[in-house]
Amino acid sequence: MSSYPHLLAPLDLGHVTLPNRVLMGSMHTGLEETGDWARVAEFYAARARGGVALIVTGGMAPNPEGGVFPGAAGLFSAKDIANHRGVTDAVHAAGGRIAMQILHAGRYAYSKDCVSASPIKSPISPFVPRELDEDGIEAQIAAIVTAAARAQEAGYDGVEIMGSExxxxxxxxxxxxxxxxxxWGGDYANRMRLPVEVVRRVREAVGPDFILIYRISLIDLIPDGSTWEEVVQLARAIEAAGATLLNTGIGWHEARVPTIATSVPRAAFAWLTARLRPEVSIPVITSNRINTPDVAEGILADGQADMVSMARPFLADADFVVKAAAGRAAEIAPCIACNQACLDHTFSGKLTSCLVNPRACAETELRYDPTTTPKTVAIVGAGAAGMMCAIVAAQRGHQVELFEASGQVGGLLNLAKVIPGKEEFRGLVDWFAGMLTVAGVKLHLNHRATAQDLAGFDEVVVATGVMPRDPGIAGQDAPNVLGYEAVLTGAPVGKRVAIIGAGGIGFDVAEYLVHSGISPTEDLALWKREWGVGDPADVAGGLAAAGPQPEAPARQVALLQRKAEKLGRRLGKTTGWIHRAALQMKNVEMRGGVSYEAVVPEGLEIGTADGPELLAVDTIVLCAGQVPNPVLADALGAAGIAHHVIGGADVAAELDAKRAIDQGARLAAAF
Structure with a gap:
């Protein structure tokens, strides 16, 4: 019997039966905009082969003014239809089904031609939208209907109409x-007229034997958002208008509450889907922070939803469903919800990928083909770069030995996993450890490899990581000065702390030091209080009337940097604001433009624009950056042993697991 009977159960939609309850949710990848349609087709076909019941594409614009940015992909011509036909044919040949999402951005469109209900500028766009008149509204409806008809002509099994976020x-x-x-405004019957009319006319255009998903916002997380009564009223009207499925949307993009980042508890919003489900008779799909088959199975078994939508987990592992069905769930590469290679790339105009799976969106370019010339490969350092290189090389058929000076694999990932809000890194380290075994890598723990150990291997890879940068502060050898690694491995820290360096490590250490007890990421009620998430049945939009109510900080922390700029400016594009807001809620003092003069018995002497100042602190934590560890590479060079250097040992800027893993995978693919 399957371990996931509810997840793998079929779902009858009337004209078609889906083989399981897994929807691959919509993600904008940027692939369609490359014009390389073979690459687009293989991306989706790989997920179809991986067992997904129904795929939803990234959002396709119904017209130019509705595109999220100028030049956004859509179905505007016969050529576009032919290109999309190549995608749907590939998915169908792989045994899958695919729906096209129709996304009209409205005032979120990054264009002076954007349109909306009213001329109110979005806080995430510089353009004031044009208020549509009756003719303008009709033109937008017609464009969405035309897009649906063209999707049907292009071979899609359905469409998803984006009505949330x-x-x-x-x-x-x-x-x-x-x-x-x-x-089109005023009371709710008027305000919901547009989405209901869109669904009604799309259904009329495509006929009964075509999947029509409506993505409904269950909680807007903005002031004056929808009430729960309005959500239910809309859901019933959308069902009556002809929708096949209701998919869950959570929060507007401008909301100041995180909804999909790694610090959000798993399945944090399934309670809303559970509440909506008995209000309608069509299947309801839940979404957001569902990343393992066990979590998905639990939701379905509890009757909280009819289907589960997972998007980024299918970047991390295209074979998610196949592995779950085969009893190999431990081999599923975990989505850690870091946003680094997916959403951060999207909002920076880059092609999407995945930190844990560099092949995501690069399936035709980065290949792990079996080798025809097996080699002996030695890799030194079992951090992110070294482990990924070892796994890929071994999977391709090379004989791989991995040397690690410590008694455990994971490297600095083991520091990340102790940070409140980064608990997903535990699963990532566990996955790496398991895959080293599955791939057949010979692991040498507690072994500091020397040049002599490495002589005779066909390929030698140095992935020895980084060393902390010496900030050169007078008095830094005092016992109350600690490095970040000592702090994150349990060294005692006082109640008043100064952190030197406000990069990613500094922010992580600050997060670690201000928390005590259970992490909000592992306690939904605590997390909701911390971020001020309420109930849309009580307050329109679902923001708690009392606002955020975080726990008191465990310590008084000052986070310092030399650069005279906003702290956290160089953090992730879509997550930096979360880290800043979390520390602000804990009363962390954030100061830029300071110089570090001396550590003294009373604390830390700094220089500011207003002159010298003493920070009275008990502990000073050094997070002043890092430099590559050159010791082994230098020894190999001196011994004349050819080698490759990857990860932090190559470039130590921040602790960039995304770059390290990508570098390790690409090197192994080239052996």
Whole structure:
């Protein structure tokens, strides 16, 4: 019997039966905009082969003004239809089904031609939208209907109409953005007129035997968002208008509450889907922070949803469903919800990938083909770069030995996993450890490899990581001065702390030091209080009336940097604000433009624009950056042994696991 009977159960949609309850949720990858349609087709076909019941594409614009940015992909011509036909053919040949998401960005469109219900600028875009008149609204409806008909012509099995996350249709629904007084504004029957009319006319255009998903916002997380009564009213109207499935949307993009980042508890919003499900008779899909088959199975077994949507987990592992069905769940590469290679790339105009799976969106370019010339490969350092290189090389058929000076694999990932909000790194380290065994890598723990150990291997890889940078502060050898590694491995720290360096490590250490007890990421009620998440049945939009109510900080922390700029400016594009807000809620003092003069018995002497100052602290933590560890590479060079250097041993800028893993995978693919 399967370990996941609910997850793998079929779902009858009337004209078609899906083989399981897994939806691959929509993600904008940027692949369609490359114009390389073979690459697009293989990306989706790989997920179809991996067992997903139904795939939803990234958002396709119904017209130019509705695109999320100028030049956004859509179905505007016969050529576009032919290109998309290549994608749907590939998915169908792989045994899958695929729906195209129709996404009209409204005021979120990064264009001076953006349109919306009312001329209210979004806080995440510089453009004031044009308020649509009756003819303009009709033109937008017609464009969405045309896009659906073209999707059907291109061979899609259905469409998803994006009605959540603060996009166009959502903008008409909420008083926050709809200030109209005509038949498209005012009371809720008028404000919901547009999405209901869109669904009705799309169904009329595509006929009954076509999947129509409507993505409904269950909690907007903005002031003057929808009430729960309105959500239910809309859901029933959307069902009556002809929707096949209701998919869950959570939060607007401008909301100041994290909804999919790694610090959000798993399945944090499934309680809302559970509440909606008995209100309608069509299947309801839940989403957000579901990344393992066990979590998904639990949701379905508890009756909280009819299907589970997972998006980024299918970047991390295209074979998620196949592995779960085969009893190999431990081999599923875990999505850690870091956003580093997916959303951060999207919002920076880069092609999407995945920190734990560099092949995501690069399936035709980065290949792990079996080798025809097996080699002996020695890799030194079992951090992110070394482990990935070892696994890929061994999977390709090389004989790999991995040397690690400590008694455990994981390197600095083991520091990340102790940070509150980064608990997902535990699963990542466990996955790496397991895959080293599955791949057949010979592991040497507690073995500091020397040049002599490495002589005779066909390929030698140095992945020995980094060393802390010496900040050169007078008095830094005092006993109350600690490095970040000592702190994160349990060294005693006083109640008043100064952290020197405000990069990613500094922010992590600050997060670690201000928390005590259970992490909010592992306690949904605590997390909701911390971020001020309420109930849309009580307050429109679902923001708690009392606002965020974080636990008191465990310590008084000052986070310092030399650069005279906003702290955290160089953190992740889509997560930096979360880290800043979390520390601000814990009263962390964040100061830039300081110089470090001396450690003294009373604390830390600093220089500021206003002159010298003494910070009275008990402990000073050094997070002043790092430099590559050159020891082994230098010894190999001196011994004349050819070698490759990857990861932090190559470039130590921050602790960049994304770059390290990608570098390790690409090197192993080239052996």
């Amino acid at each position: 603060g996009y166009f249709l959502n903008q008409f629904l909420a008083r926050h953005t709809n200030k109209r007084t005509d038949r």
